[in-house]
Amino acid sequence: MPLSAYLELAAVVFAIGLFGVLTRRNAVGILLGIELMLNAVNINLVAFSRFRADLTGVVFTLFTIAITVAEVAVGLAIVIVIFRVRRTIEADHLDLLRG
Amino acid sequence: MTEILGFWVAAVVLVAASLAVVLTPNLFHAVLWLAVALVATGGVFLLLDSPFLFAAQLLLYAGGVVTIVVFAIMLTERLVGESIRQTSRFVFNGAALSAAVFVGILGFVLQAGAVARPAAAADQLRDLGRALVGPFAFPLQLIGVLLVIALLGALYFARTED
Amino acid sequence: MRLGSPELAVLVLFLPFVSFLLIALIRPLRRSGRPAAAVSILAMAAALLTACLMWQHAIDAPRGTNPSVLWSWLPADGGPMASVGVWVDEMAMQMCMLVTLVSLLVQIYSWSYLADEPPPSLGRYYAYHSLFAFSMLGLVLAPGFLQMFIFWELVGLCSYLLIGYWYDRPSAAQAAVKAFWITKLGDLGFVAGIAMLWGSTGTFDFATLFQAAGAGTLEVAGLGTIMFLIYLGAVGKSAQFPLHIWLPDAMEGPTPVSALIHAATMVTAGVYMVARAYPLFALVPSVLTLVAWVGAFTALLAATMACVERDIKRVLAYSTISQLGYMMAANGAGSPDAAFEHLTAHGVFKALLFLGAGIVIHHFHTNDVFRMGGLFVQRPWVGGAFVVATLALAGVWPLPGFFSKEAVLAAVLHGRLTLPFVMLMATAFLTAFYMFRVVFLAFFGHAHHPHEHHAPPLAMDLVCRALAVLTLVLGLRALFAGHHAEAPAWLPWLSLAAAAAGIALAWATYQRHALDPARLSAALAPLAFLARRRYFIDAIFAAAYRGVLLGLSRVIGWVDRYLVDGVVNALSAAALRAGDQLRRLQTGHPQDYVYGVALGVLLLLVWAQLR
Numbered sequence: 001m002p003l004s005a006y007l008e009l010a011a012v013v014f015a016i017g018l019f020g021v022l023t024r025r026n027a028v029g030i031l032l033g034i035e036l037m038l039n040a041v042n043i044n045l046v047a048f049s050r051f052r053a054d055l056t057g058v059v060f061t062l063f064t065i066a067i068t069v070a071e072v073a074v075g076l077a078i079v080i081v082i083f084r085v086r087r088t089i090e091a092d093h094l095d096l097l098r099g
Numbered sequence: 100m101t102e103i104l105g106f107w108v109a110a111v112v113l114v115a116a117s118l119a120v121v122l123t124p125n126l127f128h129a130v131l132w133l134a135v136a137l138v139a140t141g142g143v144f145l146l147l148d149s150p151f152l153f154a155a156q157l158l159l160y161a162g163g164v165v166t167i168v169v170f171a172i173m174l175t176e177r178l179v180g181e182s183i184r185q186t187s188r189f190v191f192n193g194a195a196l197s198a199a200v201f202v203g204i205l206g207f208v209l210q211a212g213a214v215a216r217p218a219a220a221a222d223q224l225r226d227l228g229r230a231l232v233g234p235f236a237f238p239l240q241l242i243g244v245l246l247v248i249a250l251l252g253a254l255y256f257a258r259t260e261d
Numbered sequence: 262m263r264l265g266s267p268e269l270a271v272l273v274l275f276l277p278f279v280s281f282l283l284i285a286l287i288r289p290l291r292r293s294g295r296p297a298a299a300v301s302i303l304a305m306a307a308a309l310l311t312a313c314l315m316w317q318h319a320i321d322a323p324r325g326t327n328p329s330v331l332w333s334w335l336p337a338d339g340g341p342m343a344s345v346g347v348w349v350d351e352m353a354m355q356m357c358m359l360v361t362l363v364s365l366l367v368q369i370y371s372w373s374y375l376a377d378e379p380p381p382s383l384g385r386y387y388a389y390h391s392l393f394a395f396s397m398l399g400l401v402l403a404p405g406f407l408q409m410f411i412f413w414e415l416v417g418l419c420s421y422l423l424i425g426y427w428y429d430r431p432s433a434a435q436a437a438v439k440a441f442w443i444t445k446l447g448d449l450g451f452v453a454g455i456a457m458l459w460g461s462t463g464t465f466d467f468a469t470l471f472q473a474a475g476a477g478t479l480e481v482a483g484l485g486t487i488m489f490l491i492y493l494g495a496v497g498k499s500a501q502f503p504l505h506i507w508l509p510d511a512m513e514g515p516t517p518v519s520a521l522i523h524a525a526t527m528v529t530a531g532v533y534m535v536a537r538a539y540p541l542f543a544l545v546p547s548v549l550t551l552v553a554w555v556g557a558f559t560a561l562l563a564a565t566m567a568c569v570e571r572d573i574k575r576v577l578a579y580s581t582i583s584q585l586g587y588m589m590a591a592n593g594a595g596s597p598d599a600a601f602e603h604l605t606a607h608g609v610f611k612a613l614l615f616l617g618a619g620i621v622i623h624h625f626h627t628n629d630v631f632r633m634g635g636l637f638v639q640r641p642w643v644g645g646a647f648v649v650a651t652l653a654l655a656g657v658w659p660l661p662g663f664f665s666k667e668a669v670l671a672a673v674l675h676g677r678l679t680l681p682f683v684m685l686m687a688t689a690f691l692t693a694f695y696m697f698r699v700v701f702l703a704f705f706g707h708a709h710h711p712h713e714h715h716a717p718p719l720a721m722d723l724v725c726r727a728l729a730v731l732t733l734v735l736g737l738r739a740l741f742a743g744h745h746a747e748a749p750a751w752l753p754w755l756s757l758a759a760a761a762a763g764i765a766l767a768w769a770t771y772q773r774h775a776l777d778p779a780r781l782s783a784a785l786a787p788l789a790f791l792a793r794r795r796y797f798i799d800a801i802f803a804a805a806y807r808g809v810l811l812g813l814s815r816v817i818g819w820v821d822r823y824l825v826d827g828v829v830n831a832l833s834a835a836a837l838r839a840g841d842q843l844r845r846l847q848t849g850h851p852q853d854y855v856y857g858v859a860l861g862v863l864l865l866l867v868w869a870q871l872r
Contacts, residue, residue, distance in 0.1 A: 001106045003216075006147070007208045009110050013117050013136075015201035020121030021855055022193035028172055029126055030852070032133055035164065036117050039140050042156075050147045053217045055226055058149055059235050062227075065159050066242045070249030072164050076171040077256035083175045095849030196859050203866035 006047035014040035027079050027089040031072065038068050105146050113139035130168050137161040148219045151227060263319040265349035267330040273311045273357055274347070274398045277364075280304030281391035284384060291388060294380025301387040302368050305394060309361040316354050327468040328353075329404035343465060348404035352601055356401040356533060359605055360526050363612050364394045366724045367521040370616055373718035374517055374623070386426060390521075393419035397526050401533065405465035406455045406491075409534065413451070413494065416527050417444050423522060424514040436510035443507040443802075447497015454490030457483070471540040485545045492535065492542075492552060499531030500582045501589060502559040506799050508582055512574040516622065519574060520615030524581050525608035532588040532604055536597035543595075553593025553673065557681030557688075560586030564691035565792045568698070569782070572628045573618050576699055580654065581611060583688055587669050590681055596672030603669050606661035606735060610653040613728035617647040620721055621703055630699055635708035642722065644704045646729035651700050653732050655693035655760045658753070661732060664739035667753055674749065686759055693763025701771040 013036055020033025042061045049057025083089050116136035123129045141156040231239050284290055284297045291297050322328075329348040333341035347353075368390055375383055396415035403409035425437030459465055461481040462473070473479040481487065495501070500508040511523050522528070535542060535552065542549055560583045567579035584607050591600035620643050625633045637644035653662035666689065673682045770778050782789040791797075 001103055001146075003214045004208050004211065005106065006143070008205065009113065009143070011201055011204040011208065012114055014204070015197040016114070016117040016121055018200060018859060019193050019197040022196065022852055022859070023190050024121065026126055028168060028175070029121075029129065031168070032120055032129055035133060035160075036120060036136065039137065039160075043140060043143055046144055046147050046149055046152060050149070051214050051216060055223075055230050058152060058223070058227060059230050061152060062155065062231075063238060063242055065155060066246065069159055069163055070246055072167055073253045074249050074256070076167055077253040079171060080174055081256045089175055091850060091852055094851075098847060098849030192856070196856065196863070199863050200859060200866070203863055203870075206866070206870055 003047060003051045006043060010040040010043040010047070012040075013037075013043070025090055025092060027082070027091055027094070028076070030091065031075055031079075035068070035072070038064065102146060105142070109139050109142040109146060112136075113143065126172055127169075130165060130172060133168070134161050134165045137165070149223060151224050262322055262328070263351050263354075264322045264328050265315040265319045265354045267347050267349055269311055269315040269318070270347040270349045270353075270357070270402055273308050273315065273361065274395065274402060276304045276308040276311065277301075277391045277394035277398065281388055281395055284388040284391060291384035292381045294378075294383035297384040298368070298372055298387045301391045302365065302372070304391065305361060305365040305368055308394070308398075309358070309365050312354070312357040312361045315349070316358060319351075319354060327472075329466065329468050331404055331466065331468075343407050344405065345408050346404045347402045348467060349402065352533075352536065353401055355601075355605060357398060359608050360394065360397050360401060363521055363525040363608060364390065364397075366728060367517045367612070367616070370520075370619070370721050370724045371515070371517040373720035374619055375515060376718070382426075386423075386515075389419055389422045389426070393423065393522065393527075397530070400530055405467055406458065406538075407465040409537075410452060410455055413498070413530065413534075414448065416530060417441060417448070417498070420444075420511070420522055420527055423518045424511050426514055426518065430513070433513040436507075436513040440507040440511050442806075443504050444497040447493045447495070447504055449493070450490040450496075451494025454487045454493070457487045457490070461487075467537070474540045474544055479541075479544065484541075485548055488538075488542055488545045488548045489551070491538065492548060495531030495535050495589070496555070497531070498534075499528050499585045499589065500559075501531075501555050501586065502562055503798055503802075505559060505563065505582050506795070506802060509575050509578045509795075512572070512578050516574065516615055516619035519578070520612045520619070523578065524611035524615050528581060528585060529588070529604050529608065532585065532592060532600055535589065535592045536601050536604075539592070539597045542592075549593045549595065550678070551593070553590045553676065553678050553681050556586040556589030556591075556593055557673070557678075557684040558586070559583070560590065560688040561684045561691075562796070564688045564695065565788060566795060567695045568691060569789055569792045570695075571630055573621065573630050573633075573699060573703065574615075574628055576630075576695060577611070577614055577618060580614075580692065580696065583692060584611070584654075587666065587685060587688070590678075590685060591669040591672045594669075594672040594676035594678055594681075596668070596675070599665070599668035599672040603665035606653070606665040606739075609728060609735060610650040610660075610662060610732045613646060613650040613725060613732060614654065616721065616728065617643060617650065617725050620725065621647075623721070625703075630702040633703040634706040635704070637704035639708075643725060646725045647704065648700060649729045649732055651696045653736070654696055655764065656689055656756055657760055658757060659736050659740045661735040661739055663753075663756070664736070667756060670752055670756060671749075674752065686755065689756055690759040690763045693760040694767050697764045697767035698771055701767055705772055 017033045017036030017038075017040060020036060021030050022033075024030050024033060042064055045057040045061045045064070047057075049055065049061075079089055082094065086094070088094075113136055116132050116139060119132035120129050120136060123132060137156060137160045141153045141161070144150075144152040144156060280301050280303075283300055290300070328350040329346055331344040331346035334345045335342040368387070371386065371390075375386060378386070393416065396412050396419055399412035400409055400416060403412060421437045421441045424440055425434050427433045428437075455465070458470075458481065462470065462479070464470065470479070497504045508523060508528070512519055514522075542552075563579045563582035563586065567576050567583065570576045570579060584603070588600040588603050588607070591597070591603060620640075621633065621636060622628055624636060624640070627633070649660070653660035656663045656666040670682065670685060673685060770781065
């Protein structure tokens with residue numbers, strides 16, 4: 001398959017992930033959308049790395065996976081703390097930053 | 100030939116699972132669908148001649164991340180006492196914007212010409228190892244630090260108030 | 262023409278200024294009273310001596326030389342924008358001598374007259390006197406309109422300060438403000454005229470302007486308007502109709518102040534200015550005619566009001582307004598020399614009249630003539646001095662008033678101004694009448710209330726005697742100087758006859774009681790009524806002031822509240838509203854912010870495509 005096929009696949013998954021971030025009400029649901037977006041990015045990186053015979057993309061993907069794991073852990077910890085304090089994790093109710 | 104077939108299978112599974120992740124009302128089911136999507140992504144990596152990444156993906160993502168999210172859902176769900184319903188709001192706006200972003204990216208993708216697939220590397224793992232301790236040694240250490248910080252942060256946040 | 266030494270002129274100018282600085286700045290000196298008075302009097306005496314020296318050592322110079330010496334004040338490219346200096350011709354030197362002499366005599370007189378004042382007030386009084394002398398001399402010696410205007414305003418300030426010397430009396434404070442306001446009205450015209458003149462010619466200096474005027478090269482559009490505006494300053498300062506209303510009220514100040522400022526020096530500044538700027542006025546004969554008519558009319562108007570006054574100082578005030586009208590009429594008729602002659606003569610004997618009135622008031626403890634009487638028998642010297650001055654004012658030969666009035670009338674006749682001439686003759690008759698009315702009521706007849714026989718203080722007495730002697734000397738000098746060539750032969754006899762008629766009428770009414778004053782005024786009932794109410798001019802001014810000024814302030818207040826503030830308030834309200842609207846963007850929901858980020862990414866993609 002040509003490079004563009006993989007890139008289009010990644011773009012589709014990215015768009016679907018964005019849709020999830022924008023429309024999910026639950027905070028954990030939003031995090032799932034973010035996971036999808038990151039995955040799409042990884043596919044992109046690996047595809048470019050393969051088609052340019054450059055290992056940098058793969059290395060980068062490894063790092064991205066590590067960072068994503070860390071981000072998920074901390075993010076969910078925050079969600080749990082919010083839940084403890086406010087008894088809800090619905091995005092609509094978490095508007096303390098309201099101006 | 101097999102490559103084309105494999106690609107289409109992985110692609111369909113991935114897209115379908117992603118849609119399921121964002122559209123399923125039940126959050127728990129969404130997490131399970133995410134696991135499927137992550138495995139499909141691993142398959143794509145395999146098609147791109149990166150078996151190591153396929154393994155890493157399965158271990159870290161499909162294993163670790165999914166587990167954490169499941170735990171989080173169970174913790175927040177149990178405390179409420181009912182499964183959380185998911186009724187998305189402003190679906191149309193979100194769909195429109197996502198479609199627009201997709202079209203935007205697509206525009207750039209289509210502009211690029213066809214690129215030939217070069218020969219596969221002989222031993223990707225060795226080269227990867229050499230790269231990690233060679234040019235990318237510094238970022239590797241930083242990642243280590245980051246993981247420690249993340250661990251500490253998560254511990255701190257999740258501690259019980261004594 | 263004779264020119265004086267500029268160095269001496271500057272010395273004359275700065276002696277009283279130094280005295281003012283010393284008294285004003287050294288607090289213990291001012292608060293001690295008498296020593297401050299001594300400083301001021303000494304400075305004034307020195308200034309008088311210098312002025313006389315200046316006159317003695319004046320050099321003859323050919324006609325047309327520039328009498329002024331200028332020092333650059335506001336430098337600019339292409340010549341200084343404004344200069345200061347001195348202009349020392351004959352008129353300036355004579356005026357210097359008059360100002361310093363009368364100032365000195367008045368200051369000596371005040372030493373006794375204000376003996377009961379607390380020392381700090383006395384110090385303040387003499388500080389004002391020194392400042393006034395400096396300002397008046399600066400005005401007299403000014404070589405250009407700018408310097409003259411600056412000192413003009415300073416003189417006005419001193420007048421305000423001195424009229425309101427007893428500032429805790431409401432009538433005095435109001436009179437001071439009224440004087441300031443009315444003269445300021447005239448000054449508005451003055452400064453506008455000066456500015457317009459400078460705009461057309463680019464200079465304030467008399468030398469340049471007069472030279473151009475004489476050579477016929479003065480090209481100024483609307484010179485008539487400009488000179489009329491400048492004349493307005495003189496209208497205010499020299500109490501011409503209709504801005505004469507401040508002078509009678511200015512009598513609230515101490516009598517020596519009235520003698521100095523409102524008889525001899527300050528009020529004559531307007532006449533002096535017109536006489537000084539005569540080369541420019543000569544270019545606009547229509548304005549000069551107006552000056553003459555207004556002068557004559559003012560003279561007659563004031564004389565009628567003086568006939569019905571009871572307060573001796575008010576009578577003298579109206580008399581001053583009347584004589585100022587005479588001087589202005591002479592200016593307008595084309596003879597500034599006649600005006601100046603009358604100015605100097607009048608300065609001497611009017612000062613004497615005021616100072617003598619001060620003694621009279623001091624003796625009777627009242628200003629009302631109808632409560633006086635029989636002073637001549639008790640105080641013959643005072644009476645004699647007063648009568649000498651009154652005869653001079655009435656224009657009786659051989660006193661200076663006769664010669665100067667004759668010069669004025671001759672000038673008016675020569676200028677073919679018939680009706681003003683008639684008005685001035687009528688005024689001469691009335692002047693004699695009302696002045697001798699005062700003399701007969703105050704000095705002759707029976708004393709209404711017996712008074713103690715304490716003599717007037719020495720200083721006051723001596724000053725009056727000195728002024729009386731000076732009046733006689735001036736008269737003799739004018740006698741031996743010869744008559745003016747232009748006067749027709751019948752003029753001196755006519756003016757003498759008018760004076761004699763006035764004196765006779767006063768004698769018949771108030772001394773002999775042959776005529777009843779009540780029936781006299783009944784015969785002229787409408788005039789008497791109007792005169793008693795000062796022709797309602799004060800009321801008109803007050804109503805105009807209230808109407809115009811308050812109306813204008815209401816309009817401006819409305820504009821300020823609704824337009825100026827309105828704009829500012831509207832702007833701030835708009836800012837607040839915009840802020841309120843904008844804060845709706847901050848919903849607090851992170852998803853909405855993601856929307857924003859996604860939109861931004863979209864825009865970036867579009868922009869990158871289009872490049």
